[in-house]
Amino acid sequence: MKLTYDQENFYLDNKKITILSGAIHYFRVVPEYWEDRLKKLKACGFNTVETYMPWNLHEEVENEYNFSGMLDIERFLKIAKELGLYAIVRPGPYICAEWEFGGFPAWLLKDSDMKLRCHYAPYEEKVRKYFHEVMTRLRPHLLENGGNIIMMQVENEYGSYGNDKDYLRAIEQMYHDEQMNVCLFTSDGDDDSMLNGGTLPHLLKIVNFGSNSERNFNNLLKVQPDAPLMCGEFWNGWFDHWGEEHHVREADDTAKEFDAILNRNGSINFYMFHGGTNFNFYNGANYYDDYAPTVTSYDYHCLLNENGDRTKKYYACQDVIRQHGFEIPELDCIDQPKKTYGKITLDKAVPLFKCLEQLSQKVSLPYVLPMEKLDQNFGYILYRTHLTGPYQPRELNIHGLHDRATVYLDGKYVGVVERNQPHEKIMIGVEKGQTIQLDIFVENMGRVNYGPELYDRKGITKAVCLGLQELHHWEMYPLPMKELTSITYKDGQCYHEPAFYQGTFEIDECQDTFIYLDHFNKGHVYINGFNLGRYWKKGPQRSLYIPAPLLKQGLNKIEIFEIHQCDDLSVELKDTPDLG
Structure with a gap:
């Protein structure tokens, strides 16, 4: 059995199906709660769960793979199948998702010549090796093999980034090489450049939007008149950046747009159904005019809140599903109790400065290096040098700062420098015969996950200068802070x-x-x-x-x-x- 379609409908085993899907990212939810979140998806009236897969967690270190614990996607799929849910899986290699580096592993950036998301053989070979590990685990879960995966995506919203058809064909071919007999699709925004650049003629195209379904679906029909309509990401909420207001979308507005999609005989995937949390250092960042890192919560103001409670939006969308004649199963769901401790x-x-040697292995070089060149993915890095006078006072310039530095002279705080943000000048002078210690403590606040600034190496990516004079002889302390037992x-x-x-x-x-x-x-x-x-x-x-x-x-x-x-x-x- 395989998902098929004609001009207007999807079919499973020759029976018409409207795909009612909701996104839940297994890697943003502790495994003990997977069943609870999936059961609430089913109880709302949905028949499918959709998830991305983050390459940077499954292969955090090159050639070392992890599909256990919070990354056990096979267990996640099995729970969904036991509940009677189909699955849509989007393995990338790029996922965006407001996730660190859009899901790419940081070690890709150790290679200064690396080219991402294009027909560049060294990059594609690394994708191919990763995909082999992924597909080997997913193949038994395809619908035709007795599993529940009905659709898989080729790349991800590629038309928002590029137009390299050879690259898209290479990604598609990897699916065929791995014998993934499943309905393949691409998803993009509705404008001409995105739909033209992001797909291939023979692949199913679906469109992503949060409103204006009439316009979006009509634009999709112009390029694909012979396939059913589907919204691949229905943005029923939104995410937050640090320093912004929390985003809210009213339940009635969401339900109204959902109803309009179903009235067009459209299928849908809610992005998100349950957002979860950007645990650890896994939040991403956007870069339009300025660098804007995403907060820890991925609540998204969607149908289940961050801690899994059903919201007004949940019940409003459930009513829409009921009104369109879809079955609402009776399942025993509870919202987890909360406690004040x-x-x-x-x-x-x-x-920190008292325990540097316990937490980090110092690297000494004449020049600064970014984290990736020191085999560091996440966390912080300390750059230290010593200046022996005389130096007349000059402004400290940190060129290529990614992302936020606190500066210390002889252990005393003197200021903060943030990436592409105005800041007070930090002036440094050294008397003749005097030696001072300059510490620059840099935080990686999340690699850019969307747009042309994707090549987002962290730490100090260029040089440190006093005025125009570059400073040399650096001690660098990588601080990934995976654990603090030392x-x-x-x-x-x-x-x-x-x-x-x-x-x-x-x-x-x-x-x-x-x-x-x-x-x-x-x-x-x-x-x-x-x-x-x-x-x-x-x-x-x-x-x-x-x-x-x-x-x-x-x-x-x-x-x-x-x-x-x-x-x-x-x-x-x-x-x-x-x-x-």
Whole structure:
């Protein structure tokens, strides 16, 4: 059995089907909650789940593959199948998704000559090797092999980026080489350049939009009059960048557009049905006029909120499905209980500069290098040099800063420099006979996931100068901060420099909760060793989601890395989130 179609309809086993799909990214949800989220998708009246696959997690280190735990897509697909859900899988290699580097692994950027998303043999060979690992695992889950995958995508919204048909043909051929007998499709925006550049004549084309379905579908029909209509990404909400307001879309507006799509006999994939969370350092960034990193929450203001609760939008869309005569199954669904655990004191702390050697292996070179050249994917990097006078005062210029630097002279904070943002001049002078230590601590705030700035190497990508004079002889400390077990903490106090803080708390039962860091400025948080993601006082997000499976009965540990300073050694765990 395979998904087929004629001019107006999709068919499974010669029976007409309207694809009612919702996006849930397994890698943004703890595995213990996969069944809950998928069951709510089914209970809303949907018949299909759609997911991307992030290359940068499945192959974080080149030639080392991970399909376990939170990355066990086969288990995710099996749960969906047991619930009677079909699946649409989009393995990339590029996924966008407001995800770090659009899903590409950072090690691709170690090669200065690397060309992405085009017919460039060294790049395509790496895609081919990754795809072989992916397809070997997905092939048993194709519908014709007894699984539930009915559709797979060739690349992803390629017309928004390029027009290399040889590249698209190469990606399609990889599917055929791996014997993936499945309905292949491309998805793009509705304008002529996107639909012309992003697809191949013989492939099914679907269109992505959040409104104006009449216009979008009519434009699709101009290039594909002989296939059914489908919205591949129905943007029923939106994502947030740091410093923006939280995005909201009313339930009635979403339901009205959904109804219009079904009235055109259209199939649909909600992007998102459940957004989840950009745990760890996995948020992406946009770059239009300025660099704009995405926040930790991927709530997306969609049908299930970040912690999996059904929203007004869920019930409004369920009503639309019911009104169009589709079955609404009766399933026992619950929204997870939430709990306030109260204030927690952080009674241990240590400054970053006191534990550099425990966390990092120093690299000494005459020049600076970006993270990728040092085999570093995520986190932070410290650049250190020493200046012996005399130097008359000159402005510090960090050329190719990606993304945010805090600067210290002899351990004292002197300022912040942010990528492509105005900042106060940092002037440095050194008296004759004096030697000073210059530290530049750089945060990778998320690689660009969309647009021409995709080649987004991190750290300092060019040079550091005083005035026009380039500074040399650097010590570089890569700080990916995958885990903090090597740190030796001391008694807690508030530091006015980058520092780690630790506290513990005991609980009798594990329930979802939200951590508030009102006394902190910028950094990231671990719960029992799991990196929850970033916080930043500028908002809009004020709390981080802690799923209950990350907690344990008895003693729990919180660790915070704060870049600037805190004014109180406490955090608070509440039963409600604040996304702004």
